Amino acid sequence: MCRAARPGQAEAMTMLASPPVRTLPSGRTAPPVSGFDVTSASRRFRRMAAVLDRTTLLYDVATRGDEALLVSLARAGAGFAVEDAAGAAACAPHAHAGPDRSGLVSTARLDSCDEVAAMAGSGVRTFVVRSPEETCRVAIAAPGSAVLVRVVPLSSTEEGAEGCTVPEAVTVLRQAGASGLDAVGVSFEIASLRRSPRAITAAVGASARLFGAAAEVGLRLDTIDLGGGLPALEDGAPPLASYAATLDRSLLQEFGIARPQTLVRVGRAVVGAAAA
DSSP, X not given: OOOOOOTTOOOOOOXXXXXXXXXXXXXXXXXXXXXXXXXXXXXXXXXXXXXXXXXXXXXXXXXXXXXXXXXXXXXXXXXXXXXXXXXXXXXXXXXXXXXXXXXXXXXXXXXXXXXXXXXXXXXXXXXXXXXXXXXXXXXXXXXXXXEEEEBOOSSXXXXXXXXXXXXXXXXXXXHHHHTTOEEEEEEOOOGGGGTOTHHHHHHHHHHHHHHHHHHHTTOOOOEEEOOSOXXXXXXXXXXXXHHHHHHHHHHHXXXXXXXXXXXXXXXXXXXXXXXX
16 A cells, blocks of 8 residues: 655755755765766767667766756757656656657656656656555556566675565566556666676676566566666776677677667766766
8 A cells, every 4th residue: 555755755856957066865965066068968978879879878867957958968869767756847848758668767766656646747657666565656656657676786785775686576577567567677776887897797697587587477578777877987997888798798698689678877977077
């Protein structure tokens, strides 16, 4: 049964033009960005999209939500990952609406049906869920939506240890399908992606196991959300092409020619590179 939002629940982005330093819904502090250049950010995004040309890139709106930036990225083909209804409303006029439902994707903790309904009302068509309770809220407040189930981190070094094991994820996806939702795939949050593309291999392998287990109970999954973590230029990480090559190789090894749709969330990789 759905319950009301808890008192004192953190509120996310309440203004499009945010101060240089602010606290995000997760409790993280957004890094200060000075000398910001929207044109450079858009150019950086386009370069990333050209390298990851078989992957849908979702801009993480919590990183920076200037309206000019959202407009520019939407024109470059970006979808948007949002953490609350305010972020969804800010992106709604600019998000593209396609059959893959990747224009607006909720990565929020879904603590109330009201929050889910507000995001759905702003055009969110895909929700990341972490539990049977969150799945229930989506089924009630946004019937017919697509859901991706968050799987727990792949190693003890990963941050944000929340979500389901692979067997639990299959149960949640079955619940989603039985509730009239479109159970489409799996979601990760791969913090170690900043340091090495090898984390992609582990995520794709876990996805293949989940896809296989889901198929055994009659579910056909087709989407892998690899989360965020692509490094900004100044991080000194491997070149972006190595991430793309690792992803292509891992998908071919695990799925053959039946390649699933892949999503990657980008934020600092776009904004950080655009900061003077």
